[in-house]
Amino acid sequence: MNDVIKQEPKNGSNAGKAYQRRTVAPPVDVFENADELLIVADVPGVPNDGIELGVENDTLTLTARRLADGGTTSPALAREYDEVDFAATYRIPAGIDTAAISAETRNGTLVVRLPKAAAARARKIVVRSSSGD
């Protein structure tokens, strides 16, 4: 019945800390405008403090852990989703100001903003006429 989720706590230092869960990449939307890239990911069941984002060189690493769910201890009459954790890595394109990357959670979705570095933003060049015109 409960073959999907292993509920045995790990041995050693991690004993009792976390359940072994399967990890999958969350579905994402990726948008871009003149100022930033926007990643929107579906991470249902993940609280704000369950999310870890890391930037290393040109790689963005996302880990999202679900809250321990009390309901799973009762017998399931129907099971259409597994209580998975989420993890994914994304390559950050050139021209992103990695120090200014920010993220927020909203109703089980994660919104990551990757602002473009000033030099990479589209700029309009003002054309001046010389005084001799």
Place this chain on the structure above:
Amino acid sequence: MLTGWRDFEHTLETIDRLQRRMDRAFAGSLAAADPAWTAERRRSRVAWPPTNVFETKEAFVVKAEVPGLAEGDVSVSVEDDALVIRGERKTEVPAGYRVHLRERAPIAFSRKLPLPARVDVGAVTATLKNGLLTVTLPKTREALPRAIAVKAV
């Protein structure tokens, strides 16, 4: 009663599996040629939101994954011994943005889950947290297990 529920879910699962196989067969032809067709297929997809149902001694607990839904986007009701979850998930492209990748489909949904026992309709509660909908349906007194005293006569 419980068998009935499982059969129902099994049927949905079979339909889902068949649909996926069809999708694979048509991938790259129909879907690629006609984005509207793909959108229509997404709208009519079976079983959204994905739902787990648990039974405790006193209640049924229904959990559904509804990432992106706020309070006003989903309605929950009990109709004819079934739990009905309705709503719409909008995943709009923010104004002024270009799209690079779309994996989160917008979807309007209505699901009817038959309940295997009577529930106390007045005591049903529903909460929404971190994109997870939890509906707790307490069983009626008649549906609770009861020990019958055996008397010697």
